[in-house]
Amino acid sequence: MNRRFPVILLYGLLLLWSGSLRAQYVIRDAAEDRWYKNSIIYNLDVHTFKDSDGDGQGDFQGLIQQLDYLKGLGVDALWLAPFQPSPRRDDGYDVADFYGVDSTCGTPGDFAAFMYQAKLRGLRVIMDMVLNHTSDAHPWFKRARQDTASPYHQWYAWTQQRPSNYDKGMAFPGVQREVWSYDSVAKAWYYHRFYRFQPDLNFANPYLRSEAERILAYWLQQGVAGFRLDAVPFMIEVATPGVDQPPQQYEVITGMQRFVQWHNGSAIVLGEANVPPEDNVKYFGENGEGLQMMFNFYVNQYLFYAFATGKPALLVKALQDTKKKPATAQWAYFLRNHDEIDLGRLSTKQRNEVYQAFGPDTSMQLYDRGIRRRLAPMFNNNRPLMEMAYSLLFALPGTPVIRYGEEIGMGDDLRLQERLAVRTPMQWSSALQAGFTTAPKAFRPVISGGDYGYEKVNVAAQQQNPGSLLRVIQELIRLRRQCPEIGLGSWEIQQVAPAVLLMRYTFKGKSVLTLHNFSKMAQQVRLNAAAGDDYLLELTDKDKRQQLQPVNRRYDILLPGYGYKWYRVNAAL
Numbered sequence: 388m389n390r391r392f393p394v395i396l397l398y399g400l401l402l403l404w405s406g407s408l409r410a411q412y413v414i415r416d417a418a419e420d421r422w423y424k425n426s427i428i429y430n431l432d433v434h435t436f437k438d439s440d441g442d443g444q445g446d447f448q449g450l451i452q453q454l455d456y457l458k459g460l461g462v463d464a465l466w467l468a469p470f471q472p473s474p475r476r477d478d479g480y481d482v483a484d485f486y487g488v489d490s491t492c493g494t495p496g497d498f499a500a501f502m503y504q505a506k507l508r509g510l511r512v513i514m515d516m517v518l519n520h521t522s523d524a525h526p527w528f529k530r531a532r533q534d535t536a537s538p539y540h541q542w543y544a545w546t547q548q549r550p551s552n553y554d555k556g557m558a559f560p561g562v563q564r565e566v567w568s569y570d571s572v573a574k575a576w577y578y579h580r581f582y583r584f585q586p587d588l589n590f591a592n593p594y595l596r597s598e599a600e601r602i603l604a605y606w607l608q609q610g611v612a613g614f615r616l617d618a619v620p621f622m623i624e625v626a627t628p629g630v631d632q633p634p635q636q637y638e639v640i641t642g643m644q645r646f647v648q649w650h651n652g653s654a655i656v657l658g659e660a661n662v663p664p665e666d667n668v669k670y671f672g673e674n675g676e677g678l679q680m681m682f683n684f685y686v687n688q689y690l691f692y693a694f695a696t697g698k699p700a701l702l703v704k705a706l707q708d709t710k711k712k713p714a715t716a717q718w719a720y721f722l723r724n725h726d727e728i729d730l731g732r733l734s735t736k737q738r739n740e741v742y743q744a745f746g747p748d749t750s751m752q753l754y755d756r757g758i759r760r761r762l763a764p765m766f767n768n769n770r771p772l773m774e775m776a777y778s779l780l781f782a783l784p785g786t787p788v789i790r791y792g793e794e795i796g797m798g799d800d801l802r803l804q805e806r807l808a809v810r811t812p813m814q815w816s817s818a819l820q821a822g823f824t825t826a827p828k829a830f831r832p833v834i835s836g837g838d839y840g841y842e843k844v845n846v847a848a849q850q851q852n853p854g855s856l857l858r859v860i861q862e863l864i865r866l867r868r869q870c871p872e873i874g875l876g877s878w879e880i881q882q883v884a885p886a887v888l889l890m891r892y893t894f895k896g897k898s899v900l901t902l903h904n905f906s907k908m909a910q911q912v913r914l915n916a917a918a919g920d921d922y923l924l925e926l927t928d929k930d931k932r933q934q935l936q937p938v939n940r941r942y943d944i945l946l947p948g949y950g951y952k953w954y955r956v957n958a959a960l
């Protein structure tokens with residue numbers, strides 16, 4: 388036997404022992420394990436992103452071609468708008484087969500190829516899941532209306548008489564006329580919160596619940612990392628004729644979450660639930676047993692109010708009102724999405740102020756509550772304001788979600804119906820049809836001419852230009868990556884000036900400060916150095932990288948009009 392063997396053995400044991408000892412002295416923070424708490428999500432519709440075969444419609448092969456662009460932008464996860472077979476009367480939110488791929492955007496094989504290519508690049512995929520309703524062309528509904536004795540009849544909500552409240556609670560007021568519509572085949576009224584061609588599914592039915600689980604399992608097996616669950620408050624309601632506020636079945640949410648996690652421990656459900664703050668807990672669950680993520684629609688409305696008025700006071704209140712959530716839950720923040728900006732929770736006066744600033748013409752407004760415009764035209768292409776808005780998006784205490792085309796400042800086409808105005812094809816280059824398709828015509832017009840036309844606003848041009856919005860957003864994403872405190876930590880707000888939002892985030896003993904000026908006028912602010920703060924390192928000023936020392940425990944900072952600054956506390960140069 389080697390004479391040194393006992394010594395080596397002893398040494399090895401010592402190492403093991405010290406390792407296990409060390410392990411006990413590091414507190415693992417479960418927040419770090421949860422990818423969705425500190426990710427950047429990019430939302431796109433395959434149909435409008437990139438056409439590969441020249442038929443004028445975007446497709447999965449086209450999306451594959453652009454994955455390196457998305458990786459280069461720095462996003463972590465893609466949220467795909469509905470791509471299942473559909474008559475597309477609500478842009479795919481009217482699903483006719485939950486298990487398929489719409490032939491306009493490819494085959495199931497193309498989808499699998501896309502999933503593989505996304506995985507190679509470390510991009511997660513979240514898909515829209517529209518279970519509140521089906522298309523009226525779905526075989527379930529066809530059976531349901533033809534044969535009232537069929538089990539499928541019970542998968543929808545029916546009544547034999549027209550309910551008194553048949554025209555209350557519409558999702559699309561001004562366009563939609565009723566929520567209970569007569570079906571001459573079934574000779575009964577059926578319930579639909581959205582358009583009449585989208586009959587609501589009845590989640591009180593246990594067979595439907597199990598079918599919904601099969602659908603989720605199917606897509607999880609295809610490799611998706613989660614679902615953006617459409618219209619959650621409507622999905623869980625028990626449609627009750629004559630009752631304006633029907634009962635909600637919150638156990639449907641917890642059941643889904645449990646089911647999804649059982650199949651894939653890291654998969655998530657991101658809910659579309661525009662609810663008042665006091666209801667958040669019902670959706671997140673007291674201890675995180677509900678949705679892992681929700682879009683913060685509440686903050687979004689006050690965000691635009693703050694942009695419109697130049698004062699973030701009510702935004703601060705909205706952030707505080709939505710602060711409480713289980714440790715495992717996360718907010719998804721956004722500036723614009725694929726729908727109208729919903730300003731329904733503002734007072735009429737406040738809403739009018741936002742209309743006045745960002746959508747004064749009635750053609751820009753929709754459903755008596757919102758604005759159907761993209762951000763760049765709303766802000767009149769005001770670059771400092773746009774940059775400040777995106778900096779803030781990446782600095783809000785949650786997970787930022789950006790919509791395709793926002794990163795280059797795309798515009799809208801108000802000639803298109805309702806929300807289609809903000810869903811025009813992606814502008815890749817100044818080639819014909821914006822480089823979106825080689826067909827002479829895209830299935831939906833690309834924006835051409837003027838300040839927002841593809842000739843001026845496109846990815847290729849902005850990639851070449853270091854001062855472009857695209858490059859600024861790329862840089863902001865890089866910056867956000869270096870500040871996990873924002874997604875994972877605790878936060879507080881200090882009021883330093885009426886036009887300035889100052890936030891401080893702390894995680895594992897490290898802190899970041901961000902300041903955003905909502906006024907077009909420069910603001911001189913003075914802030915108190917917290918105990919233990921020795922100096923600040925500015926992260927947004929790439930050229931100078933200066934340390935800011937406090938004078939008498941205070942920092943004096945000058946923010947230009949719509950200026951923003953991010954600092955790391957006590958970071959050495």
Ligand code: NOJ
Nearest residue numbers: 477480517581617618726
């Ligand atoms: C919410 C989606 O965001 C919207 O685009 C759609 O029209 C409705 N749900 C109905 O599915």
